[in-house]
Amino acid sequence: MHNNQPIGFIDSGVGGLTVVKEALKQLPNENILYVGDTARCPYGPRPEEQVIEYTWEMTRYLMKRNIKMLVIACNTATAVALEEIKEALDIPVVGVILPGTRAALKATKNNKIGIIGTLGTIKSGSYETALKQKAPQTTVTSLACPKFVSIVESNESHSSVAKKIVAETLQSLKHKQLDTLILGCTHYPLLRPIIQNVMGQSVTLIDSGAETVSEVSMLLDYFSIANRPSRQSEKRICDFYTTGSATMFEEIAKSWLDLSTISVSHIELGGTTYASR
Amino acid sequence: MHNNQPIGFIDSGVGGLTVVKEALKQLPNENILYVGDTARCPYGPRPEEQVIEYTWEMTRYLMKRNIKMLVIACNTATAVALEEIKEALDIPVVGVILPGTRAALKATKNNKIGIIGTLGTIKSGSYETALKQKAPQTTVTSLACPKFVSIVESNESHSSVAKKIVAETLQSLKHKQLDTLILGCTHYPLLRPIIQNVMGQSVTLIDSGAETVSEVSMLLDYFSIANRPSRQSEKRICDFYTTGSATMFEEIAKSWLDLSTISVSHIELGGTTYASR
DSSP states (O other): OOOOOOOEEEEEEEEHHHHHHHHHHOTTTOEEEEEEEEEOOOTTTOHHHHHHEEEEEEEHHHTTTTOEEEEEEEEEEEEEEHHHHHHSSSSSSESSSHHHHHHHHHSSSEEEEEEEEEEHHHHTTTTHHHHHHTTTHHHEEEEEEEHHHHHHHHTTTHHHHHHHHHHHHHHGTTTTSSSSSEEOOOTTGHHHHHHHHHOOOOOOEEHHHHHHHHHHHHHHHTTTOOOOOOTTOOOOEEEEEESHHHHEEEEEHHHHHOOOOOOOEEOOOOOOOOOOO | OOOOOOEEESSSSTTHHHHHHHHHHHHHTTOOEEEOOOGGOTTTSHHHHHHHHHHHHHHHHHHHOSSSSSOOOOOHHHHHHHHHHHHHOOSSSOOOOHHHHHHHHOOOOSSEEEEEEEEEHHTTHHHHHHHHHOTOOOOOEEOOOHHHHHHTTOOTTSSSSHHHHHHHGGGGGTOOOOEEEEOSSSTGGGGGHHHHHHHOOOOOEEEHHHHHHHHHHHHHTTOOOOOOOTTSSSSEEEEESSSSSSHHHHHHHHHTTSSSSEEEOOOOOOOOOOOOO
């Protein structure tokens, strides 16, 4: 039995690529479709209802493409929309928050865990709730880092401006004796070297990508929907769609995924303009 | 939201304790019920229909106890009964073969994987099929070790007879250049030091217990049925039932799980006597 329908990944922009990178490694037989809503990125400061609506638009786009599983590779969207979408769809839906939580609890030794994320994710309290439910003895420190996503989306992750902003933003975390810091936004692993440098080598950074893809791999087995290795003549499909500039997306994706060629297309989603409240 | 119903574990005897050991570590908030069908152990040489029937009897016993998830912690039963039972029950059902397969594929570097198991498991070809489907380049060597389960069930795992039998049985595997050996029976981890010694330190032994419990942990999250940490006044329930001698079971369980007290009761299952064919 095999199922060659693609797995869908959605994110507010390029952040979900950090999850796709793991999928390319751990799931060599699977076809992948990715939607990044770059035009409306960042999601972090947007009202909850708007993030839910945008997430549904990406989801509907991929459902029409006959995906067999949906990965909400965006923490902000997972925090506010996962339960609703999982409930509504008849395919498995995976978010990034519980995998990140599990990975952090595995890694910590002193039970002092930090979380950095967008305004939306931090305000939702999702990580804090999940950590406290699993391990009430954990001390959790949360910090919203509203500038990080824009740095990554503008392909400035390696600039000196990025270094300065990251160092200033994380300053308040440095004396909390954290041994584990959750990168609670899929964009942040692209800033990993800078974040690690600021926090020091003794802090374990948790990128939920690997753990999320392990969950995807398990669920593919559990629901018997894994794809089988293709014949040599068939190539794995890995297509990217962005609501923003295909060129900018392609530049970041090629460098992050370490691929020489990549298929990126521009798409339009929604059409309704939402006034921000 | 929390769910304090127990997770059920079933095995032909004490083998599933190697999975429970991991569950005690990874899932400190969960209540556990265990049935070991010691009186009819080993399952390995029995006809398929009989193993399916016995597995159903253990399953029904636990379903009456209102379990929220079933772990078939027995490779022989997983090989022949998992699909049928998973299909029939409205709770999640987990086996040990796919987790073992995933763990082996993660561990191997030279793609030469060995599998040892009962006659029933090896005859079913379940591991071989799963490995080949995921990674066709894998060279798989299978070996039935029909004497190992009885050694463990008679609490002889540390005896010199055990050493001799294990060394003789595994002789034919030693020149296969395996770098990974799946302990394809949940009893075998109790013989782990002897098996490791015979195979040499360069061979990674895969005990599917840890990987199975990771799957259980993920599914508890996925289906939102995890239990929450109990108040200090509540104690985690961990009850064992055996169709054989409670005393012998208790002795093995206490030593393997490293617990000073343990609750083991004798139960009767079935009633029909099956003639072996």
